[in-house]
Amino acid sequence: MWYRFQYRYAPYLFVAPFIISFLIFGFYPIVRSIWLSFHLTAGPETSVFVGLDNYTVLLADTDFHKAVRNTVIFAFFSVFLQLPLSLGLAMLLNSRLILGRAFFRLGFFSPHLLGMVFVAILFAVVFAPRFGLLNVLLSHLGAPIERDWLGTPELVMPALVLTALWLYVGFNMVYFLAALQAVDRDLYDAAKVDGAGPWGQFLHVTLPGIKHVTVFVVVLSTIGSFQLFELPYLMLNNGPGPDQAGLTVVMYLYQNGFVTGDLGYASAIGWVLVLGVMCLAIFQLVLGGTLRRNP
Amino acid sequence: MSSAINRLKERMESFTAFGLAPAVLLVLTLISGVYIAFNPAQTIRGDLALWIFAKGHLAGYQESIARFEEMHPDLTVEIQLVHQHAITSRLRAALAANLDVPDLVEIEISWAGSFFRGPVDDVSFMDLRPWLEESGYIDKIVRTRFAPYSVGDRIFGIPHDVHPVMLAYRRDIFEAEGIDVDEIETWDQFIEIGKRLTRRGGTNPRYMIGLDPNSSDSFEVLLFQRGGAYFNERGELTIDDELVVQTLLWFIPLVAGPDRIGVNPGWGAPFARAVLDGYILCYITPDWRTKIIENDVGDASGKMALMPLPAFEPGGRRTSTWGGTMLGITRGTENPEKALELAEHLYLNHELLLEMFQKSNILPPLRDLWDDPVFDQPREFWSGQPLGRLYADLADDVPPQYSSPYVSITKAKMGQVISGLTAHYNRHGEDGFEEQVRQRLNEAADYVRGQMARNPF
Numbered sequence: 001m002w003y004r005f006q007y008r009y010a011p012y013l014f015v016a017p018f019i020i021s022f023l024i025f026g027f028y029p030i031v032r033s034i035w036l037s038f039h040l041t042a043g044p045e046t047s048v049f050v051g052l053d054n055y056t057v058l059l060a061d062t063d064f065h066k067a068v069r070n071t072v073i074f075a076f077f078s079v080f081l082q083l084p085l086s087l088g089l090a091m092l093l094n095s096r097l098i099l100g101r102a103f104f105r106l107g108f109f110s111p112h113l114l115g116m117v118f119v120a121i122l123f124a125v126v127f128a129p130r131f132g133l134l135n136v137l138l139s140h141l142g143a144p145i146e147r148d149w150l151g152t153p154e155l156v157m158p159a160l161v162l163t164a165l166w167l168y169v170g171f172n173m174v175y176f177l178a179a180l181q182a183v184d185r186d187l188y189d190a191a192k193v194d195g196a197g198p199w200g201q202f203l204h205v206t207l208p209g210i211k212h213v214t215v216f217v218v219v220l221s222t223i224g225s226f227q228l229f230e231l232p233y234l235m236l237n238n239g240p241g242p243d244q245a246g247l248t249v250v251m252y253l254y255q256n257g258f259v260t261g262d263l264g265y266a267s268a269i270g271w272v273l274v275l276g277v278m279c280l281a282i283f284q285l286v287l288g289g290t291l292r293r294n295p
Numbered sequence: 296m297s298s299a300i301n302r303l304k305e306r307m308e309s310f311t312a313f314g315l316a317p318a319v320l321l322v323l324t325l326i327s328g329v330y331i332a333f334n335p336a337q338t339i340r341g342d343l344a345l346w347i348f349a350k351g352h353l354a355g356y357q358e359s360i361a362r363f364e365e366m367h368p369d370l371t372v373e374i375q376l377v378h379q380h381a382i383t384s385r386l387r388a389a390l391a392a393n394l395d396v397p398d399l400v401e402i403e404i405s406w407a408g409s410f411f412r413g414p415v416d417d418v419s420f421m422d423l424r425p426w427l428e429e430s431g432y433i434d435k436i437v438r439t440r441f442a443p444y445s446v447g448d449r450i451f452g453i454p455h456d457v458h459p460v461m462l463a464y465r466r467d468i469f470e471a472e473g474i475d476v477d478e479i480e481t482w483d484q485f486i487e488i489g490k491r492l493t494r495r496g497g498t499n500p501r502y503m504i505g506l507d508p509n510s511s512d513s514f515e516v517l518l519f520q521r522g523g524a525y526f527n528e529r530g531e532l533t534i535d536d537e538l539v540v541q542t543l544l545w546f547i548p549l550v551a552g553p554d555r556i557g558v559n560p561g562w563g564a565p566f567a568r569a570v571l572d573g574y575i576l577c578y579i580t581p582d583w584r585t586k587i588i589e590n591d592v593g594d595a596s597g598k599m600a601l602m603p604l605p606a607f608e609p610g611g612r613r614t615s616t617w618g619g620t621m622l623g624i625t626r627g628t629e630n631p632e633k634a635l636e637l638a639e640h641l642y643l644n645h646e647l648l649l650e651m652f653q654k655s656n657i658l659p660p661l662r663d664l665w666d667d668p669v670f671d672q673p674r675e676f677w678s679g680q681p682l683g684r685l686y687a688d689l690a691d692d693v694p695p696q697y698s699s700p701y702v703s704i705t706k707a708k709m710g711q712v713i714s715g716l717t718a719h720y721n722r723h724g725e726d727g728f729e730e731q732v733r734q735r736l737n738e739a740a741d742y743v744r745g746q747m748a749r750n751p752f
Contacts, residue, residue, distance in 0.1 A: 042413025240508035242714035
């Protein structure tokens with residue numbers, strides 16, 4: 001009797017702590033934020049139902065458009081600049097010809113150990129006009145020492161992308177490295193016998209071998225890029241930077257929710273972000289063939 | 296005996312029906328759950344909770360709170376230092392959840408208005424007007440400092456400061472260049488001298504004044520000095536007024552284009568280097584910033600001095616204001632009388648305010664105090680000038696800043712206008728500049744008015 005009871009109910013007992021925590025800290029806030037996105041709020045006690053008004057205003061909001069554009073540009077470079085660099089580094093450090101591979105792997109990965117807040121503060125100093133390390137270095141090549149990287153709208157995004165490169169190239173390299181090491185060496189030998197050169201081997205052996213990890217890293221980088229907040233917020237002195245060149249979707253959400261106090265509008269931004277990222281992730285998974293059923 | 300052992304084995308096997316690991320996890324969960332249930336985290340919350348964001352206030356408050364607790368042995372006060380940007384989000388979350396709401400909280404001037412959204416009866420702070428009137432403080436405090444913390448007739452915060460603005464300048468370099476600051480009365484004269492002293496480009500550039508070309512920080516100080524504002528006393532947006540247009544037409548060429556005399560001084564280490572190297576000669580300096588300069592640029596002691604802002608026209612206003620803090624008492628406090636007593640002790644106690652001035656250089660908003668000799672003490676760092684007296688002499692002329700829930704949005708929009716205009720002026724100079732100014736201001740004003748129109752409360 002006891003055994004049957006236990007067999008039937010023990011699984012529920014084990015998952016109960018998670019389910020209860022999720023309902024309180026996950027599910028309720030999600031439902032509450034949906035409710036909020038259909039309301040205009042002012043302070044803790046006042047709200048009024050506005051239907052889809054927050055969403056319609058948001059879609060016509062020029063600041064939101066700017067935030068989306070900046071975030072998409074950052075995500076584009078995260079995927080199309082950062083990931084090829086990570087893959088290249090991984091291939092280089094997977095080669096047996098490189099001496100001290102362990103040292104270089106640690107070296108390239110180590111920026112990620114510092115954490116984004118520290119890196120943001122560090123690079124704010126690196127990009128400072130006149131006294132910043134980058135300007136001092138460039139001045140030896142004849143460039144102007146007063147270039148205000150974080151104060152010139154056109155230079156803000158390159159500065160953010162460069163900082164993110166430094167931070168994440170080594171991190172993504174680790175994923176690619178693990179995937180490369182799992183590719184069967186015999187396939188390379190077979191490809192060589194079939195007359196494949198280095199490019200052919202890369203295209204027909206390496207890439208298919210690391211496809212699933214690549215899709216995973218692309219999806220992860222895209223989601224991470226769309227959640228960008230701390231880096232521009234700290235590098236640009238707690239704001240969106242000149243001409244809002246560093247305004248991201250999450251920063252805009254934060255501004256509306258916690259600076260202006262419009263939690264309804266901020267919730268609408270959050271849900272539009274969720275839907276956008278979800279569509280993008282599904283698109284990437286479909287494109288990468290990850291959702292295809294195995295024959 | 297053996298049957299008993301077998302029964303125990305069976306029991307054990309049934310207990311570990313899903314393997315040993317889940318059983319161990321369950322036991323650990325039970326042990327830790329029971330431990331936590333019987334050893335709840337110790338609360339450090341006192342009878343009154345005070346949140347502040349300014350590190351500079353902390354040391355003074357700790358001492359005075361200790362004295363307050365001595366005067367009220369039955370009362371404990373918990374003080375929490377929360378970062379300026381976190382304090383508003385934490386407060387909003389606390390108010391929304393009605394959980395751990397502080398009894399008293401300090402809020403920075405540009406964030407205060409966002410707490411006054413919605414019907415005035417629902418504002419989360421106590422209306423302090425009745426108490427201020429009854430105690431007579433309303434007439435003793437600089438009247439304009441209530442404006443940012445008021446909605447209609449209600450006053451939701453006690454001002455911590457006045458924050459008059461002066462120009463801090465490199466006295467030694469000015470003297471070496473033969474410039475007598477007493478002869479600089481207007482901005483026109485200042486700019487003329489600035490053009491002579493500024494060296495753009497090259498390996499050793501130098502600029503007359505630190506001005507931020509990408510945010511509203513510097514611009515608004517000058518706009519306020521000229522009598523402009525983001526909002527008027529009725530809460531109406533005024534950023535597209537002609538005065539704002541004219542001030543932008545004047546300001547942007549100071550920070551952009553071939554004749555610029557201003558550059559962004561930055562904060563922290565770059566700012567300290569700029570002061571020390573003489574990269575920038577003058578800095579817009581409210582009273583609170585003098586302490587930052589003293590702390591961060593100690594080597595500049597004796598080389599710096601203060602002068603009033605040049606006026607926009609002869610005989611015009613020689614100061615402005617930058618920054619500010621209010622102390623509010625939340626409506627949900629269980630000890631409103633004690634909270635008021637603490638507020639009075641921290642913000643309006645003469646002895647304490649004089650001590651605070653000596654520690655922070657911040658001029659208190661109580662006029663009666665300004666006659667105290669402590670304000671006349673010469674300061675070595677500032678070339679022997681009596682810092683307190685210089686600021687006190689200007690304090691009554693500080694312009695008002697009116698409250699609105701949309702101040703933070705407006706500031707952000709104005710920053711966007713300024714950085715856009717800076718970029719435009721750098722590329723095209725005067726060509727189409729005025730049209731750009733008007734167009735960008737109109738766009739920004741339309742945006743803010745659009746947001747305001749959505750507020751049904």
